[in-house]
Amino acid sequence: MSKRFTLSGFWLSGPTYKVGLMLSLCGEDFAYHSLNLRAGEHKSPAFLAKNRFGQVPALEDAKTGLSLCQSAAILEYLAAEMGKFHGDGAAGAARAREWMYWDFDRLAGPIYRSRAQRLGIRAYNQPIMEMYWAEGNAALKVLEEALGKTDWLAGAHPTIADIDVYGVAAYAPQAGFDLAAYPAIAAWMKRLEALPGFIGINDLPKATQA
């Protein structure tokens, strides 16, 4: 049977993982199309028609005919469409959005880029790496303080804020950040990992499945 959603992405991509995690936590079986970024498949006219920014992920929804990009926007769309993880009312949705904007402003850059350096995908110089180290730890400290007060980031239940931020924090060890120094973050990650449908950062297929 054909599936409603097709996720196009890359197995090492955190933003791709966030969308796969959201679909899986929503109990939605989805088709997966893996792109070869080294071969530039994300800059092909066919892919640019799905994501005008030439980045992964892209999500196609066969029901609405929409093709969407930007992982946080996709999470918001899925929350609305599936009626899950949206937070309570306008206030809950706004709180969730605050965390998602903060994520890409403060947390994702230093963690994803430090990881890219360690994986040999990028070659930043020492001062840049030290800056990412300081910025990453400053952001993790903010997250640690928040999660010391509440189980979930935007209300009493898990929301797209948790899924979005988890999709960065889960890469912190690969990026060289020691989460043992952040016990509230570690406990929150375990809570999220216990949700039905959870998939880990290595669970997206490396090859095309769609």
Ligand SMILES: N[C@@H](CCC(=O)N[C@@H](CS)C(=O)NCC(=O)O)C(=O)O
């Ligand atoms: N803000 C975007 C970031 C997407 C992004 O940075 N994707 C990377 C892979 S992780 C990519 O496609 N890089 C290739 C490029 O920018 O040309 C999102 O959350 O979807």
